Amino acid sequence: MASISFKDCSVVINSVDLSDRVRSAVLTFEIEAQEVTAMGGNRSFIGGIQNNTCEVTLLQDFASNETEATVFSLVGTQTTVVVKPTSSAVGATNPSYTLTAAYLTNHTPINAGEPGAVGEVTLTFTGGTLAKATS
Amino acid sequence: MSDMSQYKVTSRRLVGHKEGDLVSKSDLGDANIEALLSGGHIAEVGSKSSKKHEAKEEVL
Numbered sequence: 445m446a447s448i449s450f451k452d453c454s455v456v457i458n459s460v461d462l463s464d465r466v467r468s469a470v471l472t473f474e475i476e477a478q479e480v481t482a483m484g485g486n487r488s489f490i491g492g493i494q495n496n497t498c499e500v501t502l503l504q505d506f507a508s509n510e511t512e513a514t515v516f517s518l519v520g521t522q523t524t525v526v527v528k529p530t531s532s533a534v535g536a537t538n539p540s541y542t543l544t545a546a547y548l549t550n551h552t553p554i555n556a557g558e559p560g561a562v563g564e565v566t567l568t569f570t571g572g573t574l575a576k577a578t579s
Numbered sequence: 580m581s582d583m584s585q586y587k588v589t590s591r592r593l594v595g596h597k598e599g600d601l602v603s604k605s606d607l608g609d610a611n612i613e614a615l616l617s618g619g620h621i622a623e624v625g626s627k628s629s630k631k632h633e634a635k636e637e638v639l
């Protein structure tokens with residue numbers, strides 16, 4: 445029985461590998477619960493539609509090919525985000541999660557909360573369809 | 580930007596392609612090409628005919 449410590453999480457946004465900029469990645473797969481409780485019964489639910497989110501925090505970098513240049517034009521659009529536990533090849537112990545048609549509402553290019561703060565960008569992709577692959 | 584457009588990969592970050600590769604829209608799948616262009620990951624090099632022309636120039 446293995447445990448995992450995330451040290452090499454892979455994040456690809458719009459086909460651009462930003463893994464070496466990643467501070468954190470949180471992918472949430474949700475299927476909305478739809479209540480179908482009838483009179484005389486207990487609470488009962490069936491699965492509705494997917495309501496996924498992927499929150500990624502990246503180190504900010506204004507150079508070409510880097511964080512800001514990659515992300516800025518994606519605001520207000522749908523894109524594809526692929527997340528893996530590690531940068532190794534996809535496999536049973538390193539599945540890939542592909543969120544297609546995920547919408548990026550906003551982006552904070554300047555996030556200087558206090559003197560000396562590390563520049564970071566937190567992106568929240570919402571919606572879309574999540575698929576898991578192990579090969 | 581037509582489906583015939585060709586792009587030169589100008590970034591080490593584009594998954595599945597090396598810097599300097601020539602790719603078409605279909606090679607980029609469902610990626611947002613405008614965002615890749617503005618991010619400096621690819622640069623438009625023109626239609627297939629201009630690519631052919633460039634190749635000819637390189638040979639010369």
